Amino acid sequence: MADWYDENFHDKSRFGVKYTSVLFQGRSEFQEITVLETETFGRVLVLDKVFMTSEFDEHFYHEMITHPVLTTAPSIERVLVIGGGDGGTVREVLTYPEVQSVTMVEIDRQVVEVSKRYLSTIGTAWDDPRLQVIFADGIDYAKKAEVEPYDVILLDGCDPVGPAVGLFTESFYRGCARLLKERGVFGLQSESAVFQRDILAQIGQTLAAIFPKVYPYFGPVPIYASGSWSWLYATREVDPLAVNGERAARQEKRCKYYNADIHRAAFVVPNALRKLFDNGRVKSPA
């Protein structure tokens, strides 16, 4: 018996999928976790009634949060992923043989457990010996962890509501900058560039107070509000368009969305957003 499951976006628009069964529903210490079985999107992960990922369209998001950063960061030996409990981002990161260790800091152990059980097509790299999963608050980790700095930090977090609000603050970003090597790159999702332009701008501004160079980039994510998403690429000195040809060529053999041309196209800023950015870069705060 099929029925609709809708994500209600601020009570203004909604996106729904027809689901055939609820594979899991439960409440962790942090959030409500739901896994739906659908015909079109395959299995869908929902946290607090917001679609997080689906088997059908997860490649858009996971490839785009990963490869624009991993093909341009000068070194990619040590990678930190904050959030990303479904396992899709660390899977993409671990496709690079140059990556020697990935630390994933996820606050919600149950999201990982549910994902391992129900979303095994997404999290295919849990057993990679280079991966270490730490169940902890990413905000605390960024501020306090005494570890060697990372080449790359990817923030694969939720929308800025509830417990995830702290993931959008300057003090958290300063923690990330603290953990990042001088020539490192910090990449993060920054919401819909159509519906949440103000949030994108605000995150960009906050980052630009810390990193000399912050660039937005864009791509489709059908299951997210508006179907278009944005990410930010923050760095002290790396050029986000200087794609490592060898790394990109390897990804082009396996990716569904990403290739080196898509990489460059993703950094093009739509006309109405240009005033937020200066030559494709977030304007530094006055």
Added chain:
Amino acid sequence: MADWYDENFHDKSRFGVKYTSVLFQGRSEFQEITVLETETFGRVLVLDKVFMTSEFDEHFYHEMITHPVLTTAPSIERVLVIGGGDGGTVREVLTYPEVQSVTMVEIDRQVVEVSKRYLSTIGTAWDDPRLQVIFADGIDYAKKAEVEPYDVILLDGCDPVGPAVGLFTESFYRGCARLLKERGVFGLQSESAVFQRDILAQIGQTLAAIFPKVYPYFGPVPIYASGSWSWLYATREVDPLAVNGERAARQEKRCKYYNADIHRAAFVVPNALRKLFDNGRVKSPA
């Protein structure tokens, strides 16, 4: 009293907007016409329960069906628009001072009348003396009209269901080719590249039997299924990336989405679609 209006996409997914009132609902000779008032999308035009356009997001679609063609076609004096009854496409076309005449062939007079009355922010060029509106079947027109050939033909039609099926046939495209100057360009919408890849491929193949060069291009349209859309650029010899700098510069002063960099980015083919296309071009039929 607000309620939801959903577009049900093949009973697999749906997209809904919260509407505050139904401004118009009626049945023409061809289809059911609805205009909703919404908070987020402004006024929304719905034909046969499928979202056609909205005040909030219409610029994505209308800019992208128009400017990639109009900034690259060598001559743009005579333009034919088939469909496009809301008036958004002819509005964009008429922003070019080089355009001397636009013929719009729309099958459904009532769509134009309803759009003039309720969507006046979209159709702002109805009174332009260069515009001639003909209420007729675009298929007949393409096959039989005895007119001077056009520099540009834009097909701004519905999905390939019901009366619009004929807009996706080889015989119709041959009619368009007949009406197109040797160095002309034919542009058309070609459905979602995420959900309807097979239709995009099929339209591309059909066109490639007639036009030596057929290129897909892509962009966001939040109100359409999947939020991502595709268009096809069909021509005998024109280079779709040879943007006329002067024309593009003028558009960059007024467009919300389009600019010359977006133009080039739009023609980049996502990795999984590359096998459908050869170096960004539809492969000619065997």
